[in-house]
Amino acid sequence: MPGSTRIAEKLARSKQKPIPYGRQDITAADIEAVAAVLRSDYLTQGPLVPRFEQAIAEFAGAKHAVASNSATSSLHLACLALGVGPGDRVWTSPVTFVASANCARYCGAEVDFVDIDPRSYNMSANVLAEKLAIAERNGKLPKVVIPVHLAGQPANMEAIHALGKQYGFSIIEDASHAIGGRYRGEPIGNCRYSDVTVFSFHPVKIITTGEGGMALTNDPVLARRMARLNSHGITRDPAEMAALSDGPWYYEQLELGYNYRLTELQAALGLSQFNRLEDYVSKRHTIAARYDELLRDLPVVTPWRDERDYSGFHLYVIRLKLDEISSTHREVFDKLRSAGILVNLHYIPVYRQPDFAQYSFDRADYPEAERYYAEAISLPLFPTLTEADQDYVVGQIRDACGQ
Ligand SMILES: *Cc1c(COP(=O)(O)O)cnc(C)c1O
Numbered sequence: 001m002p003g004s005t006r007i008a009e010k011l012a013r014s015k016q017k018p019i020p021y022g023r024q025d026i027t028a029a030d031i032e033a034v035a036a037v038l039r040s041d042y043l044t045q046g047p048l049v050p051r052f053e054q055a056i057a058e059f060a061g062a063k064h065a066v067a068s069n070s071a072t073s074s075l076h077l078a079c080l081a082l083g084v085g086p087g088d089r090v091w092t093s094p095v096t097f098v099a100s101a102n103c104a105r106y107c108g109a110e111v112d113f114v115d116i117d118p119r120s121y122n123m124s125a126n127v128l129a130e131k132l133a134i135a136e137r138n139g140k141l142p143k144v145v146i147p148v149h150l151a152g153q154p155a156n157m158e159a160i161h162a163l164g165k166q167y168g169f170s171i172i173e174d175a176s177h178a179i180g181g182r183y184r185g186e187p188i189g190n191c192r193y194s195d196v197t198v199f200s201f202h203p204v205k206i207i208t209t210g211e212g213g214m215a216l217t218n219d220p221v222l223a224r225r226m227a228r229l230n231s232h233g234i235t236r237d238p239a240e241m242a243a244l245s246d247g248p249w250y251y252e253q254l255e256l257g258y259n260y261r262l263t264e265l266q267a268a269l270g271l272s273q274f275n276r277l278e279d280y281v282s283k284r285h286t287i288a289a290r291y292d293e294l295l296r297d298l299p300v301v302t303p304w305r306d307e308r309d310y311s312g313f314h315l316y317v318i319r320l321k322l323d324e325i326s327s328t329h330r331e332v333f334d335k336l337r338s339a340g341i342l343v344n345l346h347y348i349p350v351y352r353q354p355d356f357a358q359y360s361f362d363r364a365d366y367p368e369a370e371r372y373y374a375e376a377i378s379l380p381l382f383p384t385l386t387e388a389d390q391d392y393v394v395g396q397i398r399d400a401c402g403q
Pocket of ligand 1: 201
């Protein structure tokens with residue numbers, strides 16, 4: 001592209017709003033759905049939360065769903081319901097949001113990380129197998145393993161599930177990025193290869209409730225346990241009670257739970273958004289395919305897909321081929337940010353966080369996560385991203401890479 005065109009474009013661009021890496025899409029129907037709840041009798045604990053749970057459970061092909069005020073809460077509930085406690089070990093991917101690891105720490109368990117696969121950026125099933133063999137010899141097997149479907153691309157669930165059977169650990173899928181995606185032709189969330197699957201409805205994710213999350217399972221006991229812990233550990237079901245009911249006001253707290261409930265306002269927004277879920281994911285695929293094409297001759301690695309699967313495409317992560325670029329990763333990132341492109345990096349490997357220093361993780365144990373962290377950039381990807389914005393993003397990458 002000639003330099004003058006580039007400058008003109010930059011000038012025109014400077015009058016426009018910055019392009020975020022992700023953003024929600026709120027329609028008039030969404031607003032009306034929330035307003036209708038405000039005019040109704042129930043702002044919380046009304047009919048819409050169970051309706052939202054049922055809609056997502058049916059869509060994903062799971063028997064039960066428990067909605068919470070965040071995926072972080074859902075992950076915590078899943079760990080508690082699986083009996084995670086002090087002395088237990090929980091393993092997850094280092095390339096994830098901190099919540100995938102913190103859920104175990106809330107329960108007093110120890111967290112460890114399994115290095116990523118260099119192609120999918122998800123927990124490597126091979127590294128997991130090696131680490132399990134060592135852990136078995138040392139008597140330190142994990143109680144729960146939490147694979148994360150990074151960017152919406154499913155982790156190698158068949159292999160992880162088989163290892164779960166062999167070594168006796170439970171599995172929680174952190175599918176915060178992956179609602180609407182499919183693994184081996186089946187919807188993510190059906191828990192064929194896991195005990196619990198968790199979705200997030202944070203505004204940058206695929207559909208939103210403002211804040212919100214959901215835990216899906218096929219196990220009625222886990223479902224019941226998560227639902228109870230979601231609301232103070234309280235039951236109103238006489239069949240679960242320790243004593244006989246004192247009267248119609250009676251309820252029992254059976255264990256120490258939380259107030260992690262989703263509100264009716266949020267469920268209304270979620271149900272309204274859910275109507276557009278498949279459309280959103282397919283738009284994300286269209287945008288991703290266009291990025292693939294536009295970036296083809298640039299010194300970047302574009303996201304790998306497994307042909308058998310269908311990503312939720314929460315993120316479009318590129319990796320810079322730094323040996324073919326004169327700028328550093330940081331310089332490319334800064335140039336894009338200063339051009340109004342709010343690129344991001346998903347994620348800082350969790351073991352690098354200062355709050356995890358107390359566990360003395362060694363970066364050298366995670367060579368693939370370290371390499372990823374040195375090269376990755378998340379480009380803007382959301383359903384309302386325009387082709388003009390996309391062209392601008394790719395033009396700026398071309399410039400920043402000195403091509
Ligand atoms: C967003 C996210 C979470 C936490 O979701 P919240 O709904 O914000 O609590 C957990 N894990 C991953 C991988 C996420 O991206």
